[in-house]
Amino acid sequence: MATKFSCNILWCLFMRGSLIWRAQRYSSLIIFTYFIYVACFIFSSDIMSFDIWTNFALSAQLKIATSLVFMLLLLHAFIGLWTVGTDYLTSRTLGFLNGSLGRKAKLLRSLYYLLFVLMGLLYTVVILYILWL
């Protein structure tokens, strides 16, 4: 009972629909700004050499920015992928295709969540390794 109650508090704090909706929209604006900044650098330089590129991409400022924006990107992606899962991997939508598939919807949806969270963690380890080690 106590754990259920504390779970509900966490649920109310972080899994509020309006908060998630805003988090996805506003994070997209920050990610977009970052992409524009990097794209402007790549397309504005006439000659792109290894030195020019690494001086830019591996500068302390951009390493910090890339790490932070990658976290926002994961947040943005997790919300989007979760929305797609709750929309299409349901007993109603899967059952429309196949009855026995529809009965396994909850399991399939959980496996799908597990897959993208693990992929996200793997990406994080890889990008932090490339940037900082």
Next chain:
Amino acid sequence: MDQRPVYIDLTKIKLPMSAFSSITHRLSGMYIFFITIPVSLFIFNHSTASEKSFNLLVESINNISFFSVFTIFSFLVLWYHILTGIRHLFMDFFHIGESLSGSYYSSIFVLILWLLSSVAIFYGVYS
């Protein structure tokens, strides 16, 4: 009173242009997470590892090959996601283009803009 159709065959319903835009935004999002992100991690790793791997990478992207087309296409999918995303943000934040005709024309506009810029980018890289 209840005049709604009981049996709906989804395969017989034509997908509206705005729904096409919405579903491809979601599909491109899936593609980006599972394909474009690993591709860009690979490219970022090779472009910063050494001068030799940087030059090899630039050369292999500039010449037509499966790797080159696949890489450019993956980034163009991201570009499409950004364009349709901006379209959605206009609707979410400013309520611009929410009408039936507005969403139809903005979808067409975004699709044509993406196709033209894709052709331009392929032409720019390979010529």
